[in-house]
Amino acid sequence: MNAPPAQVWLNTLLTLLQDSQFAVLRLWHALGLTGDSHGQPAWPWARRIAGETLLIDLGLARQVAWSVAAIGFALTCVAVAIVWRHRRLTWLGVAALALILAPWPAPALLFTPAAPTSFHTSPTRFSAEAIARGGRLYAQHCSACHGDDGRGEGPLAASLPHWPPTFVGPLLGRRADGELFAHIVDGMHDTAGWPTMPAFGQQLGDDGAWAVLDYTKALAAGTAASTNGNWPIPLRLADVSVRCGQGAPRPLADWRGNQRVRVVAFDGEASSLPLEDPRFLTLLVTRDGSHLSDVPQFRADCVADSPHAWAAFAQLAGIDTSRLAGTEFLADRQGWLRARALPSRSPWDGAGLLCTAGQAGSGQGVNPSAADGLTALLLRMDAEPVRFVQGGFIH
Ligand code: HEC
Structure with missing residues (x-):
């Protein structure tokens, strides 16, 4: 059996470390031990765990993983000693041994300078x-x-x-x-x-x-x-206010974590609309954010209700606003923008995937001959999710 690819356990480790630091920050803030900085809880220490170093130094990451495992094991032993009250000294001795034998990483490598805002999240939702x-x-x-x-x-x-x-x-x-x-x-x-x-x-x-x-x-x-025909960093699907049918407007970001979204830049020419597809929710972006009365309801009746949406998607696509009509985008279930189809090319093929896990992972597990371009693309988006690294995200 093959060991799991480095990115799977590494991503789990980095997420765990990040979540733990975040939890400690919340606790400190709740206890009143740290105040606010720019409206969010301030990271009170001068250093934080350097996830970005672990990402490139797999040896160090392994040391950290074993040390985290040793801490977990030692805590379990202590819990057993407290609850069971049997052979307490043995359990405590095993816990101490696990901590002594753990391959502790050098603090100078593990930690990096931090700012009070290091763990801040943007309030804009990339709108x-x-x-x-x-x-x-x-x-x-x-x-x-x-x-x-x-x-x-x-x-x-x-x-x-x-x-x-x-x-x-x-x-x-x-x-x-x-x-x-x-x-x-x-x-x-x-x-x-x-x-x-x-x-x-x-x-x-x-x-x-x-x-x-x-x-x-x-x-x-x-x-x-x-x-270059790629996006150098993973991008959130730009948040816009969305109006579906007669419903009240709601933020597109509410759909993150739920469903795939296709965004179509639409200039009123109904015949240029793609067919409805149940694998994702289709959202029309119009030049002025207006709701279009002549678009058949069974197709896309969700329209971006924002005057800035057209320009934002033109910016993300890297094309002029005057040529955006007919361009399509696909976002994955986690709300990451993954692919773009220009109006001039046949709708979807592998080249449309601009946010990709790289050459090594391309098409893994997907048999291109068994699937049309769009299906292959969706399978690949699911098979190669955007991953978290401290400080940001990679694809
Ligand atoms: C006078 C020139 C100048 C102006 C004006 C300027 N920058 Fe910079 N910026 C720099 C230089 C030089 C660096 C590299 C600094 C370094 O690495 O020490 C930099 C670095 C950055 C970085 C990288 C930060 C990092 O973590 O490495 C960002 C982001 C950035 N600038 C954003 C902006 C934004 C946004 C504005 C406008 C509000 C801006 N800059 C205005 C010169 C400028």
Whole structure:
């Protein structure tokens, strides 16, 4: 039998470590031992577990996994000693032995500097409104250095002592959102303490900083999709207000964790609509967010009720708003945007999967000849879920 692939146990370990740190933070906050920072519980310590190091150092990750197992085993032994009251010393001795023999990792490798906002989550839900607002702020405050396309080649870049990084790579996905937020709000320094990036907390405020972070992700996605044909980081399906039939509007994000969603950019030409498909819920995005009376009800009667949705999806697709009509997107059950089909190509094939687990995993377990393009794509989305890494998510 083969051992489970590294990513399965590693993902479980990283999720466990992240959840445990989050639980401790909540407990500390509930006990009044830590206050708030920018409206959320503040991480009170100067360090946190460096999940991003474990991701690339499998030896260290194994040490951590064995140490966590040893702690679990020791706690079980202590519980048995307390409850059973029989051979107590033996049980306590076994617990101590497990802790002594555990391959404890070096603290210098396991921990990394943290900010009070390290465990903050964005309140914007990656909404089309936040992306639109962030776009305006980015043009005003950021593009001079980071460039209109996010590659870090703005007009000021060459004059800086430290070249701005490109967003069109894994950077924004590998860092915790809360730490990116802190870098935008507080600015950044080099190791000698010299400022490398200015602080924007005063100008942007918290909401503005979260919004501009959403836009940088959308910008990175659009630039990479148009040039390399992929999304460099996993993206949430942009949240919009949705109106289905005569129902009251509700946020699209409510569907996360439930069902696949297909988004179709629709410009009123009913014959260009794809057929309804029970494997996902279809959402129409129109230019001005209007509800269309002439769209047959049995097809998609869910329409994005947001004037910013069209521009947000054009940004994510990496195409101009004037050419978006007919473009389709697919999001998986967890609410991650996974695939895009341009109007010019035959609807769905493997090339549409822009958020993928990489070459090694491509098509694993899916027999392409047995399935049409869309079925193969859906099977692959399920077989290669977006995974969590501290600080962010990878695919
Ligand atoms: C004066 C030039 C300049 C401006 C203006 C600027 N940045 Fe930066 N930015 C930099 C430099 C340089 C770095 C790399 C700093 C480092 O690694 O020490 C950077 C890094 C970053 C990073 C990467 C952070 C990380 O964790 O590595 C993000 C995100 C970022 N900037 C976002 C923004 C946003 C958003 C704005 C506008 C609100 C902005 N920047 C404005 C120069 C700038």
